[in-house]
Amino acid sequence: MGLRRLIMLAAVLTVVAGMSVTGLFSDQQSKKDAARPDQIGEVLSHGVDKIPETAKLSTPQLQRRNPRYEVESGDVIEIDFPYTPDFNQTVTVNPDGYISLRDTKGIHIEGETLPEIRADVRKAYAKILRNPEVSLTLKQFENPYFLALGQVNHPGKYDLRGATTVAEAVAMAGGFTNKGRRNNVILFRRVSDNWVSATKVNLKHMLTSKNLGEDLQLHPGDMIYVPQNRLSKIKPFIPLPSLSYYLH
Numbered sequence: 267m268g269l270r271r272l273i274m275l276a277a278v279l280t281v282v283a284g285m286s287v288t289g290l291f292s293d294q295q296s297k298k299d300a301a302r303p304d305q306i307g308e309v310l311s312h313g314v315d316k317i318p319e320t321a322k323l324s325t326p327q328l329q330r331r332n333p334r335y336e337v338e339s340g341d342v343i344e345i346d347f348p349y350t351p352d353f354n355q356t357v358t359v360n361p362d363g364y365i366s367l368r369d370t371k372g373i374h375i376e377g378e379t380l381p382e383i384r385a386d387v388r389k390a391y392a393k394i395l396r397n398p399e400v401s402l403t404l405k406q407f408e409n410p411y412f413l414a415l416g417q418v419n420h421p422g423k424y425d426l427r428g429a430t431t432v433a434e435a436v437a438m439a440g441g442f443t444n445k446g447r448r449n450n451v452i453l454f455r456r457v458s459d460n461w462v463s464a465t466k467v468n469l470k471h472m473l474t475s476k477n478l479g480e481d482l483q484l485h486p487g488d489m490i491y492v493p494q495n496r497l498s499k500i501k502p503f504i505p506l507p508s509l510s511y512y513l514h
Contacts, residue, residue, distance in 0.1 A: 447496075
């Protein structure tokens with residue numbers, strides 16, 4: 267009998283010890299998860315030039331707050347050589363991201379800023395000119411824009427001119443339709459090739475409370491979507507007398 271009690275006591279102690287260890291590791295993991303910042307939130311709060319490749323591994327590193335424009339295919343750049351004007355030229359970024367340069371090989375510049383392109387152009391002409399001086403001017407480029415879709419009176423693509431908020435964007439798109447859901451406007455924002463954030467904006471609450479502090483400012487390429495309200499979804503299935511009752 268004594269041996270059986272010892273065996274049972276040992277078994278109980280083993281289970282208790284295992285639970286304690288599991289609880290310890292679980293508590294440590296919870297603290298670790300709590301300490302881990304919301305990476306997308308951090309990116310949206312501080313702004314970036316470019317999400318690094320490590321973002322695909324869920325380890326993004328934040329860059330500068332105010333990013334510089336990165337050229338795209340179709341952009342037009344004027345290249346001036348102050349001391350050797352015979353090499354002055356205007357180039358267009360090809361669909362493959364390259365530009366063709368006079369008397370030298372083409373270079374890939376898509377996704378680069380003007381200072382980076384200037385360094386590339388100087389390097390390309392270093393074999394022809396001695397310490398070439400180069401100045402660049404961006405003549406044509408993709409204008410910043412936003413998309414307004416869903417239950418707005420004039421859905422479409424709009425130029426983003428200066429600071430514009432979600433409420434102002436809805437107004438530019440003609441306001442809500444009678445089916446628009448004012449308390450659930452969705453702001454979609456592409457953070458990187460693999461990240462798209464979706465933020466709910468309650469314009470109805472902001473307007474009734476007379477507090478526009480939560481009215482988010484748009485970034486180039488943002489899309490706002492106004493979903494259909496619930497009443498308009500079920501309206502075709504409500505008998506007319508019932509609908510009259512609900513409306514009054």
